[in-house]
Amino acid sequence: xxxxxxxxxxxxxxxxxxxxxxxxxxxxxxxxxxxxxxxxxxxxxxxxxxxxxxxxxxxxxxxxxxxxxxxxxxx
Amino acid sequence: xxxxxxxxxxxxxxxxxxxxxxxxxxxxxxxxxxxxxxxxxxxxxxxxxxxxxxxxxxxxxxxxxxxxxxxxxxxxxxxxxxxxxxxxxxxxxxxxxxxxxxxxxxxxxxxxxxxxxxxxxxxxxxxxxxxxxxxxxxxxxxxxxxxxxxxxxxxxxxxxxxxxxxxxxxxxxxxxxxxxxxxxxxxxxxxxxxxxxxxxxxxxxxxxxxxxxxxxxxxxxxxxxxxxxxxxxxxxxxxxxxxxxxxxxxxxxxxxxxxxxxxxxxxxxxxxxxxxxxxxxxxxxxxxxxxxxxxxxxxxxxxxxxxxxxxxxxxxxxxxxxxxxxxxxxxxxxxxxxxxxxxxxxxxxxxxxxxxxxxxxxxxxxxxxxxxxxxxxxxxxxxxxxxxxxxxxxxxxxxxxxxxxxxxxxxxxxxxxxxxxxxxxxxxxxxxxxxxxxxxxxxxxxxxxxxxxxxxxxxxxxxxxxxxxxxxxxxxxxxxxxxxxxxxxxxxxxxxxxxxxxxxxxxxxxxxxxxxxxxxxxxxxxxxxxxxxxxxxxxxxxxxxxxxxxxxxxxxxxxxxxxxxxxxxxxxxxxxxxxxxxxxxxxxxxxxxxxxxxxxxxxxxxxxxxxxxxxxxxxxxxxxxxxxxxxxxxxxxxxxxxx
Ligand SMILES: Nc1nc2c(ncn2[C@@H]2O[C@H](COP(=O)(O)OP(=O)(O)OP(=O)(O)O)[C@@H](O)[C@H]2O)c(=O)[nH]1
Ligand SMILES: [Mg+2]
Numbered sequence: 001x002x003x004x005x006x007x008x009x010x011x012x013x014x015x016x017x018x019x020x021x022x023x024x025x026x027x028x029x030x031x032x033x034x035x036x037x038x039x040x041x042x043x044x045x046x047x048x049x050x051x052x053x054x055x056x057x058x059x060x061x062x063x064x065x066x067x068x069x070x071x072x073x074x075x
Numbered sequence: 076x077x078x079x080x081x082x083x084x085x086x087x088x089x090x091x092x093x094x095x096x097x098x099x100x101x102x103x104x105x106x107x108x109x110x111x112x113x114x115x116x117x118x119x120x121x122x123x124x125x126x127x128x129x130x131x132x133x134x135x136x137x138x139x140x141x142x143x144x145x146x147x148x149x150x151x152x153x154x155x156x157x158x159x160x161x162x163x164x165x166x167x168x169x170x171x172x173x174x175x176x177x178x179x180x181x182x183x184x185x186x187x188x189x190x191x192x193x194x195x196x197x198x199x200x201x202x203x204x205x206x207x208x209x210x211x212x213x214x215x216x217x218x219x220x221x222x223x224x225x226x227x228x229x230x231x232x233x234x235x236x237x238x239x240x241x242x243x244x245x246x247x248x249x250x251x252x253x254x255x256x257x258x259x260x261x262x263x264x265x266x267x268x269x270x271x272x273x274x275x276x277x278x279x280x281x282x283x284x285x286x287x288x289x290x291x292x293x294x295x296x297x298x299x300x301x302x303x304x305x306x307x308x309x310x311x312x313x314x315x316x317x318x319x320x321x322x323x324x325x326x327x328x329x330x331x332x333x334x335x336x337x338x339x340x341x342x343x344x345x346x347x348x349x350x351x352x353x354x355x356x357x358x359x360x361x362x363x364x365x366x367x368x369x370x371x372x373x374x375x376x377x378x379x380x381x382x383x384x385x386x387x388x389x390x391x392x393x394x395x396x397x398x399x400x401x402x403x404x405x406x407x408x409x410x411x412x413x414x415x416x417x418x419x420x421x422x423x424x425x426x427x428x429x430x431x432x433x434x435x436x437x438x439x440x441x442x443x444x445x446x447x448x449x450x451x452x453x454x455x456x457x458x459x460x461x462x463x464x465x466x467x468x469x470x471x472x473x474x475x476x477x478x479x480x481x482x483x484x485x486x487x488x489x490x491x492x493x494x495x496x497x498x499x500x501x502x503x504x505x506x507x508x509x510x511x512x513x514x515x516x517x518x519x520x521x522x523x524x525x526x527x528x529x530x531x532x533x534x535x536x537x538x539x540x541x542x543x544x545x546x547x548x549x550x551x552x553x554x555x556x557x558x559x560x561x562x563x564x565x566x567x568x569x570x571x572x573x574x575x576x577x578x579x580x581x582x583x584x585x586x587x588x589x590x591x592x593x594x595x596x597x598x599x600x601x602x603x604x605x606x607x608x609x610x611x612x613x614x615x616x617x618x619x620x621x622x623x624x625x626x627x628x629x630x631x632x633x634x635x636x637x638x639x640x641x642x643x644x645x646x647x648x649x650x651x652x653x654x655x656x657x658x659x660x661x662x663x664x665x666x667x668x669x670x671x672x673x674x675x676x677x678x679x680x681x682x683x684x685x686x687x688x689x690x691x692x693x694x695x696x697x698x699x700x701x702x703x704x705x706x707x708x709x710x711x712x713x714x715x716x717x718x
Binding site for chain 1: 133134136138164165167168171196316317320321324349353355356358444447448449451452455460461485486550551552553554555556557
């Protein structure tokens with residue numbers, strides 16, 4: 001499942017990144033890696049970005065970027 | 076001894092730097108405040124060192140130009156000690172960079188900053204244990220309060236003098252370690268003082284950045300890189316850059332588990348604030364409220380001071396000829412000088428100071444990244460993404476740092492577009508015109524309308540330009556830091572730091588310009604200059620005398636306003652310009668050619684061609700919008716909605 005299609009406040013695990021090297025590098029730099037758990041906490045209206053909590057850090061991700069992050073829901 | 080401050084964005088490097096070197100580097104609560112290096116010679120504990128503040132970087136593999144500065148600095152300057160600041164409240168991510176820095180094999184000291192915030196989050200870190208694992212000194216620090224600075228620098232000096240031995244923490248993956256070792260053996264003959272294993276890792280990770288070209292041309296380096304990259308990729312199924320960052324990520328997580336304990340988090344106002352400030356509806360209401368309150372505060376403070384001060388100086392100028400003789404050369408010079416001085420004290424500073432203070436507050440409290448979140452959708456419509464809001468907001472202060480801030484954008488196309496649009500943002504110099512002229516004579520409502528009109532024009536320009544430059548922007552990825560309450564001292568330092576730029580650099584130009592104008596009128600040069608500008612002033616329906624202020628405005632935007640009264644030869648501008656003319660003039664000043672300093676910044680960040688394109692574009696936009704503005708005033712005036 002893609003990160004954009006995930007409901008708020010559900011813990012998910014990153015499976016993989018799609019898209020160019022630029023985006024995956026930037027995400028890795030921020031300490032987001034496949035296997036990490038993240039939660040979407042807020043989203044801006046009108047197809048705005050998502051706010052994501054990742055190990056204590058808050059990161060804003062545009063829709064385009066969130067669409068390239070493949071995740072699965074944690075049990 | 077040269078000490079370089081390296082750490083992830085927003086971990087407090089510039090704050091520490093300023094504590095030691097005096098306020099010399101801008102600080103702010105958003106990642107990417109610093110985009111270039113600042114060096115300063117300082118005396119700490121009796122010893123002279125060169126301290127260098129660098130941009131924040133998440134890793135040594137740069138993803139934007141600001142981050143590139145770090146690796147470029149490291150490769151082209153001799154650094155004796157790396158002072159690695161880590162945000163204690165985000166230990167895992169911070170350690171990833173620390174592990175990478177250890178690979179370099181340079182003397183290194185870790186400053187564990189933001190200990191106050193970590194404590195508030197219930198985090199405790201076992202410093203001695205971490206020291207033992209990393210093999211380098213780790214010291215606690217609260218840079219913003221100045222705590223822990225002395226022990227930190229004592230350790231740094233020791234490390235510099237003794238050159239403490241630093242070795243990297245090996246990766247868990249044995250196969251990868253073997254490849255690194257093998258490759259580093261091939262690098263033995265290379266003439267460089269970098270650690271060979273560090274080089275091998277960096278070369279595999281992102282190429283040549285640590286070496287200069289002649290070193291890089293050495294032997295079969297390129298072939299080596301290719302071979303080993305391929306070897307890693309085949310063996311691990313991922314590129315070396317992926318493998319290494321995963322290794323560091325896992326290591327950092329493991330280390331954190333060993334040294335960090337998380338207790339009860341104290342819930343504070345910060346935890347709740349985002350529920351309101353980023354609310355899909357109230358977030359925007361508050362945004363508008365903040366901007367409106369900010370505007371009113373600047374207007375009220377400024378206008379209270381402008382009126383009396385201007386009359387005071389006008390009185391002095393009127394009495395001047397009594398002492399030095401009417402029409403004498405000396406009178407002209409002194410009149411010019413007084414006009415210039417008056418312009419600074421009475422028209423610029425009263426608005427500039429409250430503006431800078433308010434802006435500093437918004438930056439330090441951490442509102443800018445939230446603004447990026449809220450405005451991302453709108454920015455997408457202009458062909459950019461939320462992060463580009465930072466150059467825009469900085470642009471209201473000064474266009475030069477705004478243009479430089481575009482370095483934090485990953486894409487060259489984004490940088491061009493953001494730079495083009497941010498030079499159209501009315502900077503603090505243009506406040507002199509918008510507030511000193513428009514708000515002062517026509518009321519704050521019209522001034523506010525000019526700001527809104529400006530935003531609409533910028534948005535439309537962005538929309539049109541991004542039609543032409545087709546590729547889509549890659550999108551927003553931005554860390555949002557916690558809210559932080561700035562201290563009054565930081566705020567005042569920051570305001571003063573920026574106001575000083577005006578007082579030292581711009582004010583003398585204003586005074587010289589005003590004296591020049593007096594003399595130009597005396598010797599009839601002004602008429603000639605006005606003639607050159609006549610095509611523009613004629614089309615805009617402005618008196619020919621405003622030509623000189625417009626031409627000089629390219630030097631410093633304040634000059635357009637300061638020279639205006641002089642050029643029109645009135646103390647009360649409303650006697651010489653109609654409201655419609657004031658508005659047309661102001662709109663033109665807001666948009667046309669960026670000032671010299673901004674042009675230079677554009678040239679540096681982009682190139683000469685782009686600078687010329689942007690300058691030409693702004694003239695076209697200034698003409699078009701000034702005419703539209705004029706038309707709007709003419710149409711709306713009979714309805715009485717404006718005045
Ligand atoms: N609570 C707390 N805040 C701090 C501390 N040190 C710095 N800050 C705040 O953290 C924010 C970021 O500080 P900067 O010095 O601009 O950080 P930087 O590392 O230079 O950031 P970049 O230039 O973007 O890489 C500012 O708002 C500082 O006031 C600290 O020890 N405790
Ligand atoms: Mg900084």
